[in-house]
Ligand SMILES: Nc1ncnc2c1ncn2[C@@H]1O[C@H](COP(=O)(O)OP(=O)(O)O)[C@@H](O)[C@H]1O
């Protein structure tokens with residue numbers, strides 16, 4: 001392989017890392033609070049808000065049922081509005097977030113529902129305000145589940161980022177498609193795929209270590 | 218001082234209102250250990266949760282330390298709750314926090330400064346005998362140790378009232394004993410009002426001053442523990458008293474023989490009463506069954522004896538026992554009845 005190609009692979013790897021990092025960040029920042037609301041606004045919980053609960057549940061379900069490839073296309077106008085362009089690595093982030101945030105919200109919801117009701121009640125009996133219960137009880141108690149949720153979301157995002165990249169985004173997925181699919185360069189295709197596999201393995205390993213660390217307690 | 222004034226609670230289950238508490242009146246003086254006993258499903262947990270308003274009563278008033286909790290908004294209620302500690306059957310500790318961090322938790326909620334918090338946590342962990350285990354997570358502690366953390370946590374913000382909902386029901390008998398001792402010691406030392414919810418009579422007799430019997434959401438009997446123990450009126454109370462041997466099935470004995478069930482309460486437990494009465498009435502006693510126990514500080518003994526002697530002597534013996542303050546009942550061969 002020519003040296004220029006190595007540079008391209010390096011750049012594509014960095015692009016992928018950038019896309020994943022940014023998407024994970026926004027997915028957690030948006031999906032996290034939505035997940036918390038899906039729990040506490042539910043019936044019989046901290047702050048039952050039936051209307052908000054149902055509306056949010058519906059939005060999450062709709063976003064999760066739209067196939068990613070359709071989401072990519074539907075999101076183009078919004079992406080232009082947000083980042084000024086619909087192509088490039090940064091432009092891949094909004095559709096990735098639109099797909100991963102609702103998924104992460106459901107994972108957060110599941111993790112928080114696992115928290116023992118007795119513990120929440122104990123905090124209420126001690127006079128904890130709802131915000132204190134969220135920050136000092138729900139989130140810390142659900143930490144292993146939340147970390148596992150972030151790991152799963154990030155791993156999923158690697159797969160989706162390859163797809164987003166393929167549609168004029170950039171990153172390793174884009175490279176694999178351009179060389180492997182369009183130029184029949186199987187070597188590059190295998191190499192980029194191998195790199196993606198390594199990314200996934202690393203992420204999963206790190207996530208599992210963290211989960212173990214938090215659940216040893 | 219805790220006052221429940223006509224407290225009722227209804228839950229709506231499947232569109233139907235189910236009345237779980239029915240017009241409960243309670244008055245618990247400051248510094249007392251007050252028991253609430255009842256079978257599973259009687260409404261005990263609902264009742265105790267109505268005291269700190271974890272459950273809002275459908276009707277009635279709740280007053281704790283001259284503050285009418287039922288009239289407060291959420292914010293003021295949250296402040297008042299810091300003065301009402303609660304201990305749970307399943308401990309309800311935060312699994313992500315060490316023993317010390319669990320005890321510090323209510324102090325963080327109340328906004329205590331860090332060094333004050335640390336001193337208070339040390340004080341309490343030493344009090345409950347867990348200072349050495351301060352850095353352990355709950356998963357590493359035994360049931361009894363977890364409950365000690367639970368008690369330390371409840372005491373941390375210096376409450377006036379401690380509500381214990383089946384605090385010993387998940388523990389083995391020996392651990393139960395040590396936790397009850399700890400609770401009694403806390404009551405003596407800090408003059409805290411304790412509300413003890415339980416379905417076990419021995420918990421009531423070992424530490425409570427007064428007790429209320431809850432049955433199907435109603436208080437069917439209430440009074441000093443000794444009184445209920447000696448003169449249970451309601452069938453439910455009788456059943457609970459039987460649990461601690463206040464009254465058991467009579468031992469098998471020949472028909473025609475006089476068998477007495479004698480209950481000694483207080484100082485007379487230590488006196489040689491049977492011996493004296495035997496001399497005085499010219500009868501002999503044959504002990505068939507017996508046990509001794511303690512109601513908080515008050516000792517009691519229960520003896521089932523057969524009486525041998527003349528008819529006249531037997532009558533005098535019964536009278537002599539009663540004169541000395543022994544509660545005497547004749548046990549009939551088939552079933553039992555009371556002498557005149
Ligand atoms: N939140 C609730 N919704 C519906 N029914 C309830 C609720 N809490 C308690 N109950 C019912 O109230 C009754 C009394 O429950 P509880 O107070 O827990 O009794 P105890 O503590 O004496 O065992 C039970 O029949 C229970 O099913």
Ligand SMILES: [Mg+2]
Nearest residue numbers: 261262263383
């Ligand atoms: Mg209960």
